Amino acid sequence: MLKIQPSHTTLSGAAYFNPKTKKLVQYIPPQSIAVIQHKDIDELAAKALIYRKVKAVVNIRTSMSGEYMSSGTSLLLKQGIPVFDVLSYGEETGKNKELKNYISEQLRHGEVCIINDLYLYKLQNGRSVQLAKLLKYTEEIIQLKRSEADLNSLNQLQQFAENTLFYAKRDMEDILKPILLPNIHTLIENKHVVVVTRGKGYLEDLLAIRPYIERYSPVLIGVDGGADALLDCGLTPDLIIGDMDSVSSSALQSGAELVVHTYANGRGPGVEEMSSNGVNQYVSFPCLGTSEDAAYLLAYEAGAEKIVAIGSHTSMHDFLEKGREGMGSTFLIRLKIGNKLVDGKGIRFLFAEEAL
Structure with a gap:
């Protein structure tokens, strides 16, 4: 189980959300916060976000699941772009509403957001409204996920081969x-x-x-x-x-x-x-x-x-x-x-x- 370390990260910027990263990178301005819905960020997506010079990435899904060796999250961190996963949202935790719907309802394109102490806020009527609790990726977490991917590799290969043969037939x-x-x-x-x-x-x-x-x-x-x-x-x-x-x-x-x-x-x-x-x-x-x-x-x-x-x-x-x-x-x-x-x-x- 991941241990959430205290974070002193404080940054702000205009936030833009699209459930498809490849669409978001077509228009997101530089120095914006990219809010995505992208399990296991791949290399192409990471390079596109880097090219757009985003300030940070907030992911509604798991940026690095450990199911296999995805490399996008590590690439972003190497370029100095912090990556966060949404753990829960709203002033209260335990809500059942789907995260994508919640984010799309609460966040308008270009709305100023703040990331502070593992929480995402938006500015509304002069006050900060809490949107989500976050997990910040560190090199320690990435190494842990890589170890999980190594352990899963044989099982993943077997499942992939079986799926391929089933649909080929x-x-x-x-x-x-x-x-x-x-x-x-x-x-x-x-x-x-x-x-x-x-x-x-x-x-x-x-x-x-x-x-x-x-x-x-x-x-x-x-x-x-x-x-x-x-x-x-x-x-x-x-x-x-x-x-x-x-x-x-x-x-x-x-x-x-x-x-x-x-x-x-x-x-x-x-x-x-x-x-x-x-x-x-x-x-x-x-x-x-x-x-x-x-x-x-x-x-x-x-x-x-x-x-x-x-x-x-x-x-x-x-x-x-x-x-x-x-x-x-x-x-x-x-x-x-x-x-x-x-x-x-x-x-x-x-x-x-x-x-x-």
């Missing part, structure tokens, strides 16, 4: 059969295709393959926020595919064809995202698996000669950080695509000097 027929493609205009047949996903090291790997892109002029597909990575590198995506929940408005307006990944019934969060953004020029692609899986399948079924994956999710750690407990669809799709798929994950290490 269940979905095998649907994934391995030919899939009806969406009506797109981008020509893919007999061309090289680069699929960019927001995975570990995706931006550095994309920069490392610039000579290849300049030589072969491949079709460029951005999976959700991967489209913004292409734009950041001076490249224009030909296609953007995904749930569209982490794509900037500039990417949506870049001229790329938009393909919304949906469930088999044609519904999905991407449809609502497009509607809320006032975008109606898109096609739907019903497909099992992740949006990354859907991008590979689309390129393969459209006759791509080679598919180069940047920022791919392939390890147990990759999937656990995405909140997925297995990789059945990814396993099957990689079997189906075979040697057409070239995984560029980590290619930056082979060309370190050139990439710099």
